[in-house]
Amino acid sequence: MKTIIYMVRHAESPYTEGNERTRGLTLEGKMNAETITEILKDEGINIIVSSPYARAILTLEGLAKELELDIKIFEDLRERHFSGEDYIISNEEFMPAIKKMFDDPNYALPGGESNTVCQNRSVVVLKNILEEYKGKKVAIGTHGNVMTLMMNYFDSNYGLDFLNQTKKPDIYKMHFKDLVLEEVTKLWKE
Incomplete structure (x- = not known):
């Protein structure tokens, strides 16, 4: 029984x-x-x-209205916390820091989350979705x-190079059999 996940990266936000x-x-x-x-x-x-961030909700709000579905909010799907309030990262520092985080998954800026911490919290939610809604189609x-x-x-092929080529918005249709990712198709066309 296949479960389909539609990963929807939020649209452009100011x-x-x-x-x-x-x-x-x-x-x-x-x-x-x-x-x-x-x-x-x-x-x-389904x-x-x-x-819980407004830009992610607003990106799917029209779809929810069209399909007459509620949007279920999961706190652990929130954006990654890059640094603490006491540490403001400049635009020039941002991409080198992201690269370092992908090179060393346990590296984090002061007060921020490492890739490992962010991945662990969000994957728990995704696994629960895959189990609870097995055989369904879920937009995230x-x-x-x-x-x-x-x-x-x-799939370890989805790393920094993949992140750098994604768009705002973007859509990836992921086919799962139980907890095994079998296929990914990009649906967003520019």
Whole structure:
């Protein structure tokens, strides 16, 4: 019995310091969210779950309305915590830090999560979804790093190079047999 997971990376969101959980979507992001609804509305999705962050929820809100489904929120699908409030990472430091985190999964910036910690918390949720909704089709509203780390758990080919080529938004259709990832198809076309 196959379970299908649709990993939906959130649409474009305006970066504003200090409102990581509440920032919404840009105008382009809102238009792309409508396109996501069009792409996924006929897939036969049974369940929609999401990170608690507004941009992930808003990306799937139209689909939820179209399918008359509630969006189930899972705190542990939240964006990875890159650093503590006392340590502000500059744009110039960001990508080198991400690279170091993928080179050393246990490395974390002060007050932040390592790849290992982020992957462990999000994969627990994904495994529970795969068990509870076995044989169903589930859309997951997520973030680039978290999505990559969840996919990486099942296939090590999903790493930094994969993360760097993903878009906002993006959609990956994952076919599972029990807890084995058998196939991944990119559905988002630019």
